[in-house]
Amino acid sequence: MIGWLLALPRLFKRLIVLSVDVCLCVLTVWLAFYLRLGEWVSLAGGPWIAAVASMLISIPLFVSFGLYREVFRHVGWSALASTAQACLIYAICFGTIFTAWSIPDVPRTIGLAQPVLLFVAVSAARLLAKYWLGGAYRHGLGRKQRRNVLIFGAGAAGRQLATALANSDQFRAVGYIDDDTSMHGSMLDGIRVWGRNRVEWVVSDFNVTDVFLAIPSASKRRRNEVVDFLQPFSVSIRTVPGLMDLAHGRVQVTDLRPLAIEDLLGRDPVSPHPLLLGRNITGKTVLVTGAGGSIGSELCRQAVQLEPVRLVLVDASEYALYSIHRELNALDGAQSAEIVPLIASVQNRELMRQVFEAWRPNTIYHAAAYKHVPLVEQNVCEGVLNNVSGTMICASAAEAAGVSDFVLISTDKAVRPTNVMGASKRLAEICLQALAERSSTRFSMVRFGNVLGSSGSVVPLFREQIASGGPITLTHQDITRYFMTIPEASQLVIQAGAMATGGEVFVLDMGNPVRILDLARRMVELSGMTVKDAENPDGDIEITFVGLRPGEKLYEELLIGDNPQPTMHPLIMKANEAFLPWHVLKGEVEAIEAFARAGNAEQVRTRLTSVVSGFTPDARMVDATYNRQRARA
Incomplete structure (x- = not known):
């Protein structure tokens, strides 16, 4: 019967409800006469x-108040409030006719009693439909096995989530966990609030499989502490959306997502300096090379919100350029800026000259680079041409076009490189340091470490390996890396570039380095699984070590020299880095470029060691084409 009703077209369902309300009108009038006359x-x-x-x-x-648009198995307090409002207006109208004016053969008290009876009857009918079509349907139709979950946090977010779960056929909330001792043992909408000391018992007794974190305003430190506490219980951890969604009451079961490692690593955001954030962007023409990459695309997202006159996107990848152009056009701030997508390689000297001359950008963020260490080791010549020659081509074109600011996106791997x-x-x-000494263009560099979720980074790789059942592959058990979120890094890049006077190497405060083995373990635990090792041979995901790759270091550094200078931003430092004057450097760069264009990877590496202080390349030459040529010789 229930299945048949639910399968009816919506129009038929509305007609059935309308017919029920018509019957209730007649029934309540008849009952009102009985109560009055006996x-x-x-x-x-x-x-x-x-x-x-x-x-x-x-x-x-009832039609005007939308009472027939409700899905009755999901009726809540808002629907009952609308019913009350409609019945109040109805009572005024009905009472005016039959009590104030009076109609023959109708006692005046009918005008007062019948509206009350009608409100009770209509409300009761909707609550009965909620129980019958909702509760009975969820428990009877399909007999789906719902997963028992705990909600960590009994505040507004937790209660909104519990309301959403009440209508879910996937999950069933069996309790709240909250640190507020005054709430322990109390009931919120029929769900008990427990303290942390009862978690082990609740997980075991109720067969809890998931914990939903309803603490959207919690700091990363607080989230890490909660995850550490939940780790021994082998539950999958998910989190609710951010505060803006909660403010609009938009928490739905579909909004829940697995707690990502990005939620735990890095720092809590530091408020940007408003003057620095807009100085090089607002009201100006901004050009981003590598606009479709991880950092370049985020620079574009943040720049377009700062109201530039024009945002020029340069990328050699057609698909990456298409994706970021489409995304930017959908953003709220994009309507005020002209967004120009250009397919171009930074190695094309004449095309870069034409682009810079045509669009005359005020600010350039040069994010185009090959950054994957093993791939560049296997493609030495192309890596150098893109990262060095491409930068110099853009820098020369920027000078010729009168660009005010040119910001290079650099890397911690530039420090004593291997x-x-x-x-x-x-x-x-x-x-760029050398060019800055003789140029009217302000050249500056911003150096930072790994960004979470960028293409080629370990986090997406580990996520794929966990999803496929493992194993997770690590190069070394002691390897460490700095991590920062892409939005934070991009925001700091914009602010650092705004402080430049020419030639500065800015270094971002990356916080504490992260041991990659610990990162892998935490990602496994967040998935509700366990690491398979000697201590836990029955675990789910194994971690294997494959050895350091060519050119890879156990740890990264951010500074070559000592005593970095502070800036007006607490997370941005200014490094003291030595460099060669341009008249000495020019010949070396031209020689390296000539060897690279000739495909002589060995000479490129040799010349790099003479010009880049501290460069100690791997003893093995792993350039794929070079080794193939030697093998065929």
């Missing part, structure tokens, strides 16, 4: 006039 009367004359009036007044009101990628980025830094 006997049942026939529905003729005065009683029939009252019944017809009730239908003619109530049904249009790989060609890091050496090429350090050489690009040195070149």
